[in-house]
Amino acid sequence: MNISSLLQQAAAAAAGAQQYPAASLYVVATPIGNLADLTLRAIQVLARADAVACEDTRVSAALLRHLGLDRPLLSVHEHNEAAAAQGVVARLAQGQRVAYVSDAGTPAVSDPGAVLVAAVREAGYRVVPIPGASSAVTALSAAGDARTSGFTFVGFLPAKGAERKAALQALAAQPQAQVLFEAPHRVQTLAAELAQAMPQRQLSCCRELTKQFESIHTLAAAEFPEWLAADAQRQRGEFVLVLHAAPAVPAAQDEDALPPEAERALRTLLAELPLKQAVSLAATLSGAPRNALYQRALALKNEA
Structure with a gap:
């Protein structure tokens, strides 16, 4: 039994009972590179589809051949997507399933x-996502950025000119991972542009994921x-770059803020002594500025 038959059997066993x-x-x-990452559910959907719409018929034909499948291929790519969506x-x-x-x-x-999905939804038909490989999520999972709480997907920057400059400035200003x-x-x-715009920012260079x-x-x-320049091999392949989240900037310390120990001493003394006496004693005990203690004592009295 060949590999395509085994894959189809495994897909049918795992996902055949689901609704399509x-x-x-x-x-x-x-x-995104390793054929073994194709899910069994994806194989089952491709086997059930009446037609397969695809970005490049040559690439998708090779995938279907590997799976032992023969389906009509519809070319739906960047330059014809709006028109092809109507097909x-x-x-x-007609009631067909199209992958x-x-x-x-x-x-x-x-x-x-995205244009195809929007056209299908607008026409009132259902869109069913079959999840799987994603280079963006794969790269994030390997970047190991513990500060990341959400991320921005940027994709390719504008090729040149003012748009590219503005995009780089936006990258530098965005604290989230990108x-x-x-x-x-x-x-x-x-x-070179990233080194100039945000030299201290950590990044993970993920190549040929x-x-x-x-x-x-x-x-x-x-x-x-x-x-990159140290090894020509590092400049080959497809790149996914993760700009790690920017380090948190600590809030500016209020110059007049009291140290915690001075605050505690002042509060304890105010509970037992008149204001001026409490301030004087707190200054002696903590070494904090008398004026700052006095202003804080007034604020605490007003809060009471």
């Missing part, structure tokens, strides 16, 4: 798919250009 309503668009995540809607009107896959990862996140994509022929330029030559390296943005 007709007249629905299935948004199917595919591997998908027409198939849904949509991008070349790698989760559709409609940086890759095409996820960027970059192509190998532009990564050195981006590294899930593939044979996967590498993940965390360093300060100021060190990134030199690190």
Whole structure:
């Protein structure tokens, strides 16, 4: 028995009993590099689909061949998505199940798919997400940023000009973790820009995620250009960069604020002594400024 038959049997055993309503668009995540990351549910949906809409028919045809599947392929990519979406809607009107896959990862996140999903929803048909690989989430999981509480997905920055400059300024100002994509022929330029805009910010450079030559390296943005230049291999492949969350900036200390021990002493003495006597004794005991103690004593009396 070949691998495709085994995969189909495993998918049917794990996910075959689930409901797959007709007249629905299935948004199917595919591997970002390692074919073993394709889920059994994704295989079952592709097997049940009447047609597979895809970003690149050549890439998706190879995937279906690996699975031993033969389905009509519909080309739905960045340059024809709005028009092609109407063809998908027409198939849904006939009661068909249509799966949509991008070349790698989760559709409609940086890759095409969002326009198609919006058109299908507007036409009144159901959209069913089939989750799986995501390079952004994969990179975040390996970045190990304990300060992260939520993140911003940035994707590719504008190519050049004022838009790119504004985007870099926004990155530097955003305290949350942020996820960027970059192509190998532009990564050195981006590294230099990040080093200049936010030299102390930590980043994780994730290259060729899930593939044979996967590498993940965390360093300060100021060190990134030199690190890239040190080895030509580090400039190859597809990049996901995680800008770690900015360190919390401690609140400015009020120059007139009392040390905790002076505050405690003043409160205890005020409970037993007149204000001036309590302030004088608190100053002697704590060494805190008499004027600050006096102002704080007045405030505590007003609160009482």
